[in-house]
Amino acid sequence: MCTVDKTADADVIESNREPQSDRAMLSRPLGWITSLVVRYPAATLALGVAVAALAMMLTVSRLGFRTSRLDLLNPESDYNRLWIDYINEFGDDDDAVIVVEGQSREQLVPVLEEISAALGQQQQLFHAVLHEVDLSRIRAKGLHYLPIGELQEIERFLIHVEPIIRGDWSRLNLGRMINTQREQFLADDNRYGELSTPGEFVELEQLTDALASMLGDAPRYQTPWPEISASIATLSDLGAEYMLTNNGKLGFVLLRLAKTEGGFSSCSEAVDSLRDVLLHVSTRHPGIHIGLTGLPVMENDEMRASQSSMINASGLSLLGVACLFVAGFGGIRYPLMTMVSLLMGMAWSFGYITLGVGHLNILSVSFTVILIGLGIDFGVHYVARYQQILRSRRNANEALVLTARTVGPGVITGALTTAIAFFTAALTEFTGIAELGIIAGGGILLCALAAVLVLPAMLAMVDRRSAGRDHPDPLPVDQWIAPLMRSPRMLLAVSLVFTIVVGFGVRRLRYDHNLLNLQPIGLQSVELERKLLAEGDQSVWFALSIAENREELLARKARFLKLDSVERTEEIVSLLPTDHETKQPIIQRIARRLDDLPERPPLIPADHPDDLGRVLAQAQQTVERSSRGGRCARQIEHVRDMLRRLPAAECSARLSSYQQQMAGDFLSRLHALRAMAVPEPPDISDLPASLVHRFVGQHGRHLLKIYARGNIWDMQALEQFVHDVRSVDPRATGNPLQTYEASLQMKNSYQEAAIYSLIAIVIVLVIDFRMLRHVLLATLPVGVGTLQMFGLLGVLDIPLNPANMIVLPLILGIGIDDGVHILHDYRCQQGPYHISRSTATSVLITSLTTMVGFGSLMIASHRGLRSLGQVLSIGVACCLFTSLVMLPALLTWISRHRQEIDDEPQGPFDAKRPGTPVTRRYDDQHDPGPRPPVGHPAHRETVGWR
Numbered sequence: 004m005c006t007v008d009k010t011a012d013a014d015v016i017e018s019n020r021e022p023q024s025d026r027a028m029l030s031r032p033l034g035w036i037t038s039l040v041v042r043y044p045a046a047t048l049a050l051g052v053a054v055a056a057l058a059m060m061l062t063v064s065r066l067g068f069r070t071s072r073l074d075l076l077n078p079e080s081d082y083n084r085l086w087i088d089y090i091n092e093f094g095d096d097d098d099a100v101i102v103v104e105g106q107s108r109e110q111l112v113p114v115l116e117e118i119s120a121a122l123g124q125q126q127q128l129f130h131a132v133l134h135e136v137d138l139s140r141i142r143a144k145g146l147h148y149l150p151i152g153e154l155q156e157i158e159r160f161l162i163h164v165e166p167i168i169r170g171d172w173s174r175l176n177l178g179r180m181i182n183t184q185r186e187q188f189l190a191d192d193n194r195y196g197e198l199s200t201p202g203e204f205v206e207l208e209q210l211t212d213a214l215a216s217m218l219g220d221a222p223r224y225q226t227p228w229p230e231i232s233a234s235i236a237t238l239s240d241l242g243a244e245y246m247l248t249n250n251g252k253l254g255f256v257l258l259r260l261a262k263t264e265g266g267f268s269s270c271s272e273a274v275d276s277l278r279d280v281l282l283h284v285s286t287r288h289p290g291i292h293i294g295l296t297g298l299p300v301m302e303n304d305e306m307r308a309s310q311s312s313m314i315n316a317s318g319l320s321l322l323g324v325a326c327l328f329v330a331g332f333g334g335i336r337y338p339l340m341t342m343v344s345l346l347m348g349m350a351w352s353f354g355y356i357t358l359g360v361g362h363l364n365i366l367s368v369s370f371t372v373i374l375i376g377l378g379i380d381f382g383v384h385y386v387a388r389y390q391q392i393l394r395s396r397r398n399a400n401e402a403l404v405l406t407a408r409t410v411g412p413g414v415i416t417g418a419l420t421t422a423i424a425f426f427t428a429a430l431t432e433f434t435g436i437a438e439l440g441i442i443a444g445g446g447i448l449l450c451a452l453a454a455v456l457v458l459p460a461m462l463a464m465v466d467r468r469s470a471g472r473d474h475p476d477p478l479p480v481d482q483w484i485a486p487l488m489r490s491p492r493m494l495l496a497v498s499l500v501f502t503i504v505v506g507f508g509v510r511r512l513r514y515d516h517n518l519l520n521l522q523p524i525g526l527q528s529v530e531l532e533r534k535l536l537a538e539g540d541q542s543v544w545f546a547l548s549i550a551e552n553r554e555e556l557l558a559r560k561a562r563f564l565k566l567d568s569v570e571r572t573e574e575i576v577s578l579l580p581t582d583h584e585t586k587q588p589i590i591q592r593i594a595r596r597l598d599d600l601p602e603r604p605p606l607i608p609a610d611h612p613d614d615l616g617r618v619l620a621q622a623q624q625t626v627e628r629s630s631r632g633g634r635c636a637r638q639i640e641h642v643r644d645m646l647r648r649l650p651a652a653e654c655s656a657r658l659s660s661y662q663q664q665m666a667g668d669f670l671s672r673l674h675a676l677r678a679m680a681v682p683e684p685p686d687i688s689d690l691p692a693s694l695v696h697r698f699v700g701q702h703g704r705h706l707l708k709i710y711a712r713g714n715i716w717d718m719q720a721l722e723q724f725v726h727d728v729r730s731v732d733p734r735a736t737g738n739p740l741q742t743y744e745a746s747l748q749m750k751n752s753y754q755e756a757a758i759y760s761l762i763a764i765v766i767v768l769v770i771d772f773r774m775l776r777h778v779l780l781a782t783l784p785v786g787v788g789t790l791q792m793f794g795l796l797g798v799l800d801i802p803l804n805p806a807n808m809i810v811l812p813l814i815l816g817i818g819i820d821d822g823v824h825i826l827h828d829y830r831c832q833q834g835p836y837h838i839s840r841s842t843a844t845s846v847l848i849t850s851l852t853t854m855v856g857f858g859s860l861m862i863a864s865h866r867g868l869r870s871l872g873q874v875l876s877i878g879v880a881c882c883l884f885t886s887l888v889m890l891p892a893l894l895t896w897i898s899r900h901r902q903e904i905d906d907e908p909q910g911p912f913d914a915k916r917p918g919t920p921v922t923r924r925y926d927d928q929h930d931p932g933p934r935p936p937v938g939h940p941a942h943r944e945t946v947g948w949r
Contacts, residue, residue, distance in 0.1 A: 028771070033411035034404050037459050041400040044460035051457045055347050058354025066353065067362035074364050075435030075745065082744045085736040089547055092700035097738070099274075100297040101256040101281065102531055105290065108251030114284065114291050115245060115254050121280045122258060128273040133693045134256040136244040138578070141689040145679030146590045147580045154589045157676065161596045168596065168673065175666050177658060178610040178618040180210065185622045204626065204635040211619075211638045217661045218645040218654070224664045228672060257697075260299050274303045296531040298544075298738060304528050305521075305865065309368070312863030316872075319862065320375050323855035328383075331478050331848040337390070340461045341382035341454075348453030349374050352446035360442060366435040366809075367442045374443070376856030376875075377421060377816065378450030380849035381414045384824060385454050387845035389462060399466035403459045410841075411455060413827040416771045418451030420764045420823065421816030427759035428812060431752035433745070440756065440812070447816075480843035484887055488837070491892040491899075498889045506790050508797030515802040516718035516746045521867030544716075545573075546709040546728045547737035549700070553579070556705045559731055563709050566727045568720070570712040575690065575698035576705055583684040590682045597677035604666035609659040612646050619643050711739065718746075749805050757811040764819055772826065781826045783890050785818025788882035795877050806867030807874040814878040817853060821846050821886035829894050836898040838891045850883040 040047050101118060105111045119134040146154060167174050174180070184207050206227075213225040246255040260273035278295060285293045321342075328338025352374060356363070363370075388410035393402040425447065428440025487494050522529040548563070550556035553576045563569050580586075610618070623639040626632035646654055687695055698706045711724040725743045728735045768778040792814065796803070828842040857879070860872030 029412040029415050030408045033415070033455065034408040037404050037407035037411070037455070038400075040456055040459050041403050041463040044463040047456060047460040048464070051347050051453065051460070054354070055350035058350050058352075058357070062353040062357045065361070066357045068368075069362050069364045075366060075433065075749075080432060080744070080748070082736065082740060085734055086741055089549060089736050092549065092702060092704055093697070093706060097298040098257040098697075099260050099277065099295065099300050101258070101277075102294045102296060102535070103254040103256070104292040104294075105252060105254070108245075108247060110288075110291060111247065111251065111254040112245055114288050114293070115256060117287070118256050118280070118284055118293075121284065122256075122277075125276060125280075128261045128276050129258050130261070131259040131693045131696055132256065133258070133691070133697075134246060134254070136246075136578075136694060137691050138244065141578075141685050142679060143681045144683060144685045144689065146593065146676070147583065147586055147684050149586075151582060151585055151589070154586060154593070158589055158593055158596075161593060164669075165596065167669070168600065172605050172607055172666060175604075175607050175662060175669065176610060177210075177214070177662060178615050181207070181615075181618050181622050184210075185618075185625045188625050204632055207622065207626070208635050208638060211635070211642050213665075214642045214661065215638065215645065217657055218642065218649060222657060224661065224668070226668050227665060228669060270299055270303055271307070274300055294527055294531040296528040296535075300528045301522070301532065308522075308865045309863075309868055312860065312865045312868050316372060316859040316863060316868070319859040320372060320856040323859060324375065324379055324852045327848055327851050327855060331383075331844060331851075336465065337386045337462075340458060340465065341379065341386055343461065344382050344453045344458040345375070345379050345450060347457050348378055348450035349446070351449040351453065352442075355445045355449060356442050359445065360438055363442075364435055364438060367439040370439065370442045370446055372856055372860065373813070374446045374450055376853040377447055377813070377820075379852050379856070380820060380845075381418060381451045381454035382458055383849045383852065384410050384414055384417075384841075384845040385458055386462075387841040387848070391839070391841040393466070399463055403463055407455065407459065409831065410824075410827070412771065413824045414451060414454060416767065416827075417820035417823045418447055419767050420819040422447040422451075423763040423767060424756075424760040424812040424816035424819070427763055428752065428756035430759050431755050433748045433752035436749060436752045436756065436809075439809070478844050478847070479840060480847045480887075481838055481840040484838070484843065484891065487888060488892060488895050491896040494892040495889065495896065498884075498892070502787055502791055502794075505794035505798065508794035509790070511797035511800070512793050513797075513802045514750060515804045516721070517716045518742065518746075518805070519716045521804060521806050521865070521870075544711070544739050544742075545737055546711075546724070546735050546739055548707040548709060548728075548732045548735045550705045550707065553705065556707050560707055562731045563707070563728070566731070568712055568724045568727045570710045572710065573698075573708040574705065575687075575694060578690060579685050579687070587682050587684065590680055593676065594680040594682060597673055597680060600670065600673055600677060604663070604670050607662045607666055609655060609662055612649075612651055612654040612658065615658065616643050616646050619646075709735070709737075746805055750808060753808040753811045757815055760812055760815050764815070768819075768823070771823075772830075777826050777830070780829075780890065780894070781822035782819065783893070784822040784825075784882050784885040785815055787885045787889060788818050788878065789814055791881035791884070792874070792878040795881070796874060799877075801870065801873055801877075803874070804867065804870060807871040809871065810874045810878055813857075813875060814882065817850070817879055818882040818886070821850065821882055822890065825886060825890050825894070829898070834898070834901050836891070836894040836901075838887075843887060846886050847883070850879050850886070854879045 103111055103114050103118070105114070115134040119132050122129045122132045146157075149157075161168070164174075174183075210227045213227045216223050216225040246257070247253065248255075258277075260270040260277070262270050262273075274295075281293045281295060285291065325338060325342060328341060329335050331338075349371065352370070356367075356370075360367075385406060389402060389406040392405050392409070393399065422444040425440040425444035428444075429437045431437055431440075519529055519533065548556075548559055550559060556574060556576055560572050560574060563572055619639050619642060623636050623643070626636045626639065649657070687699055700706065709728055711720065713720045721739060721743050725740050728740070765778060765782070768781055769775070772778055772781065792810075824842055824846060825838070828839050829836050832839075854876045857872050857875040860868045861876070863869045863872065
C-alpha cells in the first residue's frame with residue numbers, strides 16, 4: 004500500500020488512497036477470475052445458490068451424528084483394539100444407573116421393585132434391567148455351595164437321625180433324647196477312660212437352652228438342631244440379593260437403554276422416558292430420593308447441553324458479528340452481503356462434510372462456531388479494501404478487480420494457512436481431532452472461496468449503479484493507533500516488557516484431564532456421580548479384564564484385590580461353586596436319605612414333668628463327672644428349677660408343645676435340605692439372564708469389573724489405577740483406561756497438530772513472500788500472542804483441558820492470518836510504513852468478530868465450551884495486540900530509512916497543492932510489459948487534476 008501523506012489532511016487522503024497491486028504470485032490469477040465474475044455476476048450468484056441448496060439437501064438426507072466417545076478414538080490403536088474386542092464379545096452398551104437413597108433397606112426394597120416393574124413394561128426402550136441378583140432358580144442346587152466338610156457333617160447327622168426319618172418319631176421324646184445323650188457320654192467314658200470334651204456337650208447344651216426358653220416367663224421356641232441350622236441359614240441367602248450398599252441406605256438399578264439412529268443423542272428418547280418413570284415413582288415415595296447417572300446418561304446430558312449451548316452461541320455470535328460489521332463499516336449493505344457470502348460458504352461446507360466425512364462427532368459439531376469466527380474474516384478484509392479503492396475508482400467492476408489483486412493474495416494465503424492449521428490435525432492419531440481438522444479446514448477454504456467469488460458478484464450487482472455515492476466510512480482505526488507509532492522503539496520496549504512479565508505466568512499453566520469439570524454445573528447425572536465419589540468412593544466407571552476361563556479370572560481377582568488403588572471387583576464365576584466331582588456323590592446320598600419324608604410329624608407322647616426332671620438329674624450327675632462340664636451342668640440345674648416352679652398342667656402343656664414344635668422344625672429343615680439336594684451342579688443357565696449378559700461373553704469368556712478406590716476422575720488417581728490394573732492384566736480395557744489414553748492422545752494430538760501446522764504454514768509463507776525476513780515478521784503475532792495467552796491463562800488460573808485445547812490450531816491460524824495481511828500491506832507500500840485504514844480496520848473487525856463468535860460460548864452452561872470461549876477470546880486479544888501494535892511498530896521502525904520511489908504524492912489526488920497534476924506509481928495492471936527504471940518518464944502517469 005502507498006504511504007500516508009504526512010500532512011494535516013492525511014486522514015482524508017488515506018481514506019481515498021488507491022493501493023498498488025501486490026507482486027504476489029496470486030495477484031494476476033485473482034484479478035482475472037474476478038473480472039470474469041463481475042462480468043457475469045448474476046450467473047455466479049445463481050450457481051453459488053444452487054450449489055448451496057444442493058449441499059443442504061444432501062446434508063439433511065445423509066449427514067449423521069456420532070455421539071459416542073468411542074467414535075473419537077483411533078480404531079487402529081492398541082488400546083482401542085482391546086475395547087473393540089470387548090464390544091464384540093460383550094456388546095457396546097454401558098449401564099444407566101438409577102440411584103435410590105433412603106433410611107433403611109425396608110424403605111428401599113419396595114421402591115427398587117416398583118422401578119424395576121415399571122421399566123419392564125417398556126421393553127422397547129429398556130432392557131437388561133437389574134435391581135437384584137435373583138438366585139431362586141439355583142436354590143435347588145444349593146448344597147453345592149456348602150464346603151465339603153459341612154456336607155459330610157450333614158450326612159453324618161442324617162445317618163444319626165435315620166430311624167426318625169424312617170418313622171420312629173418317639174425318639175424325639177425329650178426324656179428319651181436326654182437319656183440317649185447321657186448314655187453316649189458314658190459309652191465314650193468307658194471307651195476312652197475320660198468323659199467327653201466340652202465340644203461334645205453342644206447338643207445337650209443346645210437342648211437345655213431351648214427348654215429354658217420354652218419354660219421361661221415369656222415362652223418362645225428355640226431350635227435344638229445346631230447340626231443343620233447354620234447350613235440352612237447359609238443356603239437361605241440364595242434368594243433375592245438386592246443391589247444395596249451403605250448399610251442398606253443406598254440402592255441401585257442397572258439397565259441398558261435402547262438407541263435410535265439420528266439426532267445428537269442416540270438414547271434421548273429412552274432417557275426422557277426413564278426420567279418420567281422415576282418422577283412418577285418419586286411422587287409416590289416422598290421420603291425417597293431417586294437420581295439417574297451412568298455414562299450413557301451423562302453423555303446424553305452433555306450432548307444436549309453442548310447442543311443447546313452451541314445453538315445459543317451461534318445465534319448470539321451471528322448477531323454480534325453483524326453488529327460489529329455495521330459499526331465497523333458504518334452501514335448495513337456491505338455487512339449484509341458479507342454475511343450472505345459466509346452463510347453460503349457454510350452451506351457448501353455442510354455438503355463437503357456430508358460427502359467427505361459423512362458425520363459429525365461431539366468435537367466436530369463445533370465447526371459452525373469455528374466458521375462463523377474465522378470464515379467471516381475473508382469477507383471483512385475484502386470489503387474493507389474494496390471500500391477504500393471504490394472512493395477513487397468510480398467504476399465498481401474496476402474496484403473489485405483491483406481489490407482482488409491487492410487484498411486477494413492475503414485472503415487466499417490467510418485461508419490456506421488457517422486451513423492448514425486444521426488439516427494437519429488429520430495427521431494425528433486421535434480420530435475426533437483428525438475429523439475436526441478435515442471438516443474445519445475444508446470449511447475455511449470454502450468460506451474463502453465464497454468471499455472471492457460470491458461476494459464480488461453481489462458487490463458488482465449492488466454497486467454497479469451506485470458507485471461513488473452513499474458509501475459509508477469505515478472506522479478510522481489507523482488514526483487511533485497512529486499516536487502510538489510516533490515512538491515505535493519505545494512502544495516495542497514496553498510491549499516486550501509486558502510480554503516478559505506476562506510470560507512468567509506460563510509456569511502456573513496446568514492441564515485439567517478431569518472430564519467432570521467440563522460438564523454443566525447442576526447436571527443431575529454429574530452431581531450424583533460426584534456424590535457417589537465423595538460419600539463412598541463409588542463410581543459408575545470401572546476397568547474390565549477378560550479371562551478365558553474361571554480359574555484365570557479368579558486368580559486375577561485375587562491379584563487385583565491386593566492393589567491399593569482397587570476398591571472392589573465384580574464377577575459372576577464366584578456364583579458357581581467348584582469341587583463338583585467330590586460334592587456330587589455326597590449330595591446324591593443325602594438326597595436318597597430324604598426321599599420319603601412325611602408332610603407332618605405324628606403326635607409324640609410327652610413325659611410327665613417329674614419323670615423328665617429325674618432324667619435331667621441323671622444327666623446332670625453324668626456331666627458333673629467331667630471337669631469341663633460345669634456350664635452344661637448349671638444349665639441342666641436351671642431347667643430342673645424351672646420345671647419345679649411351673650404348675651404341673653402348664654408344665655406338661657409347654658413340654659408337649661415344645662416336642663411338637665421341635666418335631667415340626669426338624670421335619671421342615673429336612674424338607675429344606677431335600678429341596679436343595681439336586682445332585683446336578685449349578686451352571687450359567689441357572690443365573691438371571693440380565694446378570695449373565697453383563698459378565699459372560701458370546702464366546703464363553705468371563706468378565707471381571709475392577710472399581711477404583713478414590714476419585715478416578717482425578718488424573719493422578721486415574722494414572723495410578725491404570726498402571727496398577729495393567730500390571731496385573733496388560734490387556735485390560737474399560738472406560739477409565741479409554742479415557743486415560745484418549746486424554747493423553749488428545750493432548751498430544753493437539754500439540755502435534757500445532758507443530759505440523761507451523762511447519763506447513765511456514766512453507767506456504769515462504770512460497771507467498773519468498774523472503775525469509777517477511778516470513779518471520781508474519782509469524783510474529785502468533786508467536787508472541789501465544790506466549791502472552793499462555794501466560795495470562797496461568798495468571799488467571801484458567802487450565803487447558805480436552806475441550807479448549809482446540810485453541811492451538813485456531814490461534815495459530817488467526818495469528819498467522821493477521822500477520823499475513825499486515826505484511827501484504829507493508830509490501831504494497833514504499834517509504835516508512837504506516838498501516839492502511841483498510842488493513843487496520845479489517846484486522847480489528849476480524850479479531851473482534853472472532854472474539855464475539857467464540858466469546859459467545861462463555862454463556863454456555865457446558866463448562867468445556869465455556870472454557871473454550873474464555874481461552875480463545877484471550878488468545879485472539881493477544882494476537883490482536885501484537886498485530887495492531889507490536890508488528891506495525893516493528894515495521895515502522897525497520898522501514899524508517901526506506902525511500903519512496905518518487906517524490907510525488909502517493910495517492911491519486913494531491914492534497915497539498917490544488918491544480919497540480921496528480922501522479923501515481925507505475926502499475927503493471929496498466930502495462931503488463933517490463934517495468935521501467937526509476938526516474939523513467941513512463942514511471943508516472945497523469946490521472947487527473949485537483
